[in-house]
Amino acid sequence: MRNLLPVLTIVATLIALWYAAAVALNAQWARDQAARAGETLTMSALVADTWSQDKPKLPAPHQVVTEIWNTTGAMVLEGRGFSKRSLFYHSWITFSATALGFLLGTALGIALAIGIVYNRTMDMSVMPWVIASQTIPILAIAPMIIVVLNAVGISGLLPKAMISMYLSFFPVVVGMVKGLRSPTPMQLDQMRTWNASANQTFWRLRLPSSMPYLFTSLKVGMAASLVGAIVGELPTGAVAGLGARLLAGSYYGQTIQIWSALIMAATLAAVLVGLIGLIQRITLKRMGMA
Amino acid sequence: MISARNLSLTFQTGDGPVHALKDVRLEVQKGDFVSFIGPSGCGKTTFLRCMADLEHPTGGSLAVNGISPEEARKSRAYGYVFQAAGLYPWRTIGGNIRLPLEIMGYGREDQDVRVKRVLELVDLAGFERKYPWQLSGGMQQRASIARALAFDADLLLMDEPFGALDEIVRDHLNEQLLHLWERTNKTICFVTHSIPEAVYLSTKIVVMSPRPGRITDVIESTLPRHRPLDIRETPEFLEIAHRVREGLRAGHGDAV
Numbered sequence: 001m002r003n004l005l006p007v008l009t010i011v012a013t014l015i016a017l018w019y020a021a022a023v024a025l026n027a028q029w030a031r032d033q034a035a036r037a038g039e040t041l042t043m044s045a046l047v048a049d050t051w052s053q054d055k056p057k058l059p060a061p062h063q064v065v066t067e068i069w070n071t072t073g074a075m076v077l078e079g080r081g082f083s084k085r086s087l088f089y090h091s092w093i094t095f096s097a098t099a100l101g102f103l104l105g106t107a108l109g110i111a112l113a114i115g116i117v118y119n120r121t122m123d124m125s126v127m128p129w130v131i132a133s134q135t136i137p138i139l140a141i142a143p144m145i146i147v148v149l150n151a152v153g154i155s156g157l158l159p160k161a162m163i164s165m166y167l168s169f170f171p172v173v174v175g176m177v178k179g180l181r182s183p184t185p186m187q188l189d190q191m192r193t194w195n196a197s198a199n200q201t202f203w204r205l206r207l208p209s210s211m212p213y214l215f216t217s218l219k220v221g222m223a224a225s226l227v228g229a230i231v232g233e234l235p236t237g238a239v240a241g242l243g244a245r246l247l248a249g250s251y252y253g254q255t256i257q258i259w260s261a262l263i264m265a266a267t268l269a270a271v272l273v274g275l276i277g278l279i280q281r282i283t284l285k286r287m288g289m290a
Numbered sequence: 291m292i293s294a295r296n297l298s299l300t301f302q303t304g305d306g307p308v309h310a311l312k313d314v315r316l317e318v319q320k321g322d323f324v325s326f327i328g329p330s331g332c333g334k335t336t337f338l339r340c341m342a343d344l345e346h347p348t349g350g351s352l353a354v355n356g357i358s359p360e361e362a363r364k365s366r367a368y369g370y371v372f373q374a375a376g377l378y379p380w381r382t383i384g385g386n387i388r389l390p391l392e393i394m395g396y397g398r399e400d401q402d403v404r405v406k407r408v409l410e411l412v413d414l415a416g417f418e419r420k421y422p423w424q425l426s427g428g429m430q431q432r433a434s435i436a437r438a439l440a441f442d443a444d445l446l447l448m449d450e451p452f453g454a455l456d457e458i459v460r461d462h463l464n465e466q467l468l469h470l471w472e473r474t475n476k477t478i479c480f481v482t483h484s485i486p487e488a489v490y491l492s493t494k495i496v497v498m499s500p501r502p503g504r505i506t507d508v509i510e511s512t513l514p515r516h517r518p519l520d521i522r523e524t525p526e527f528l529e530i531a532h533r534v535r536e537g538l539r540a541g542h543g544d545a546v
């Protein structure tokens with residue numbers, strides 16, 4: 001509870017700044033409209049107008065909240081919680097691509113890390129490629145992945161998941177290489193004195209030792225996966241998903257819709273990363289490593 | 291049990307070769323308690339690591355149990371206790387002791403029996419289900435000794451196992467270690483910095499000196515096998531301690 005007051009203070013400040021920015025950014029439009037109608041706006045009328053425009057440059061917080069409510073809670077109350085206009089529906093589309101991409105990326109990342117730690121050739125050769133792969137702008141490569149996979153008849157969930165995987169395997173490789181190498185020389189010598197096989201050393205020492213590193217990587221990887229899924233939805237012709245909502249919103253100047261999709265995406269990311277954090281706390285506590 | 295003839299180990303470094311061990315000769319009989327004492331860099335730990343096949347000598351010959359150190363390691367002929375307890379935090383004390391047994395493929399019931407037995411040997415009965423962080427440093431080190439005793443190895447190699455512990459705990463553990471040695475009939479090679487510890491524990495004290503790492507004196511202890519802690523006040527004990535100190539001084543030139 002002690003943390004509540006500072007947190008609320010910050011939130012209140014941000015919202016106040018947001019309202020002020022909405023006035024500043026939307027005022028020009030309001031004045032132009034009034035001038036065209038041959039009126040002059042009082043200060044209070046100006047402010048009221050900047051907070052209630054249809055297509056504002058920056059929508060006010062309550063407009064975004066109303067839009068989110070209308071496309072989530074209100075639709076659930078009407079029994080249309082999963083219709084194509086619902087943000088829940090779009091979030092689910094994005095989430096399913098994120099989750100699949102995250103799982104694929106984690107598997108790929110762990111597999112590469114094991115190869116790098118155990119195989120000298122891979123140790124010398126793979127890392128530069130892994131790093132190079134991340135220097136390519138994802139926005140450039142995403143449409144090509146979608147197009148190429150579409151050409152071979154793969155469309156829908158998988159191409160988006162591939163883009164998620166492409167972004168999320170990187171932190172897992174880097175973290176797991178460090179984690180699998182985290183046992184001390186003494187611990188490795190000890191395994192040697194017992195004449196332990198490489199397999200036994202991996203399962204009983206290296207893998208458990210790498211857990212703190214793995215979870216840290218998974219958090220970064222999860223956030224990257226979501227970004228990947230949203231980017232993957234942009235070139236699919238704006239069918240469904242939060243990315244499609246963002247794109248459609250920008251086509252039609254629906255800033256309120258863009259902002260509500262943005263906030264939904266941020267919330268989704270926070271929930272997913274928080275979930276991993278929770279699993280991390282429970283696991284590491286049980287392992288005596290927290 | 292251990293036989294070293296003209297054993298040498300030279301590390302090649304950027305500043306030229308470093309003679310960690312030079313012409314080391316030593317015979318250790320079965321049932322001996324041998325301490326290796328000397329200043330840092332005298333090669334005592336390196337010698338122990340050679341016995342354990344963790345370092346490879348560059349000259350001379352070394353036999354452990356009549357076979358090469360590598361064969362001895364592969365037949366799991368020795369237990370090695372490191373300076374730090376090195377218990378896995380995610381395993382209970384029992385689980386940690388079970389670890390080498392699992393690796394060596396002992397049966398489940400056999401594991402249970404052995405874990406119970408060695409925990410009693412080191413006075414930790416009842417701590418099987420505790421986690422390492424619930425134990426003091428001294429208790430953790432005892433658990434790590436128990437882990438080295440759990441499998442059938444006649445030889446125990448100990449590298450400054452009590453170096454990080456305070457004097458009172460160390461005294462207590464020394465006493466327990468002697469008990470354990472009497473009861474189990476193991477051969478123990480023990481690396482230490484402490485003269486009283488070496489004299490109190492050993493049947494044979496090997497004094498070493500650095501640059502190049504070599505043995506300067508081997509002292510056969512005349513103390514009885516059974517030793518209460520206050521034997522350290524007797525003239526005989528002080529006599530041996532004096533000889534060790536002389537040996538260290540001689541090997542060190544004017545440095546001390």
